[in-house]
Amino acid sequence: MARILTFLGKGGTGRSTIAIAAAKQFAAKGSRVLFASSDPSPALSIELGATVGPEPQEIAPNLHAVQLLISVLLEQGWEEIKKLEAKYVRTPFLKAVYGQELGVVPGMEAALTLNALRNYDKSGNYDVIVYDGTGDQNTLRMIGAPEIGSWYLRRFRQVFAESDVGKTLAPFVQPVTSAVLNVDWSGDNFGQPPQEVTEIMDKWRETMADANRVSAYLVTTGNPAAIATARYLWGSAQQVGLLVGGVILNEALVVDTFAAELAPNLQELYATYEREANISEKVSAEFAPLSVTTLPWRNGDDWQPLIKALPDFSQPASVPKPISINVSERSVSLFLPGFDKKQVKLTQYGPEVTIEAGEQRRNIFLPNELRGRPVKGAKFQNQYLVISFG
Structure with a gap:
């Protein structure tokens, strides 16, 4: 590494x-x-x-x-895609398309x-x-x-599975995918994407x-x-x-x-x-x-x-952490230098809190101890956004 x-x-x-x-x-x-x-x-x-x-x-x-x-x-990536296709799809159809094109x-x-x-x-x-x-x-x-990417996979899979369309299609997904793909999606009809993709995403x-x-x-x-x-x-x-x-x-x-x-x-x-x-x-x-x-x-x-x-880049820097969670105090602190409170927007959806600052959005998946608790307040102080939960 x-x-x-x-x-x-x-x-x-x-x-x-x-x-x-x-x-x-x-x-x-x-x-x-x-x-x-x-x-x-x-x-x-x-x-x-x-x-x-x-x-x-x-x-x-x-x-x-x-x-x-x-x-x-792009050419190298395309060859990797074709290898995955050949591994999972019984009748590959991308083999006639070349990365150079x-x-x-x-x-x-x-x-x-x-x-x-x-x-x-x-x-x-x-x-x-x-x-x-x-x-x-x-x-x-x-x-x-x-x-x-991990958020999209997690959130949209959940949204689709809970929708009326997802519930209607659920009984058919497993046999169809088993017939077309060389994978077993049993146990979770929408499963996850192939395990390698999930592991690569999570590890990176x-x-x-x-x-x-x-x-x-x-x-x-x-x-x-x-x-x-x-x-x-x-x-x-x-x-x-x-x-x-x-x-x-x-x-x-x-x-x-x-x-x-x-x-x-x-x-x-x-x-x-x-x-x-x-x-x-x-x-x-x-x-x-x-x-x-x-x-x-x-x-x-x-x-x-x-x-x-130059500084010694091999030595760990003593700097504020981007995020810290204090379960006992029911708070989440984000270090957001360069912004003021007018530039920061906070929203809460289920077990996640979304922080919007500038052009970036960050989804914070709350620990079990804070999950389900509503946001009680938020303050911007000394370059930190401190979020308190009820």
Whole structure:
């Protein structure tokens, strides 16, 4: 099982450079590292100083790199689908369709990328996977997909089974599926999906929720838009259960800003420097209680100063948990930085509570002790949403 690390932040903040430096840092310490990038352009090979393609290849000691090309992943995924079809369906009908013919449906990228990361993790070839994705809401949706997928399977199966249509069809589902598929759905007429699918979904959901396995770091500059974006992504990451271990302030881009603002005289130059020097304090205040690491300028191909300045990603971060449940006090607390109470919506359906914040929704399946108890109140305090049950 590999440790998976990714970076979130506004475009242009240097996420990819930092991701490469993190991969090099792990490799230098002896970990077997896979650097996986969703960037299909030749820029990736130029930045890494080695040719990178759709298959993992070693570019330095302990360091492999792969370019996640969606068209290639689609072909590979299609072959897996046909294998499953041949296993479960007595008369396969997809064998005449080839992966090379398929176009990429919008939204398919996340599923294919997640499956690729899952397979690399399952291979046992790597101790660390550094994923360099878009670093925005698309990355968060991908990471949250197993949790959401499990919810859809659980909720809609239950809804269908309890509906009049479901009750009418129930007696016929088992014999029909037994006749068509090489599986036994007895015991639960709607059963679950084939057991492998359920197990894969649940296992990957547990992986994504494990702070010791998957984590992210925010990347920002002193630019107000970059800071605001990072704060928003911080709160959104909590909604999908992704641990954010800290903040990386890319000082190199601060220096770029400073150079662009070079004043015509020494007095203005000094004033500009003083203004930029307060950026670190400002970022620390915006992202408390996360630790903030300031990175120096990288000079040409010399990666060492940048690598040495990075935090030790292998150490567990001391940060607030995305969610904590206190059964004795009948309360659920969610850490939602970057949002205020006007941006948070709470609804309760049966044994679940749904939290909507920004573009993310999180379904919390309550423990037995709280299940069936109505929400008595909710308050937003010190970046926490605290829900009390009657």
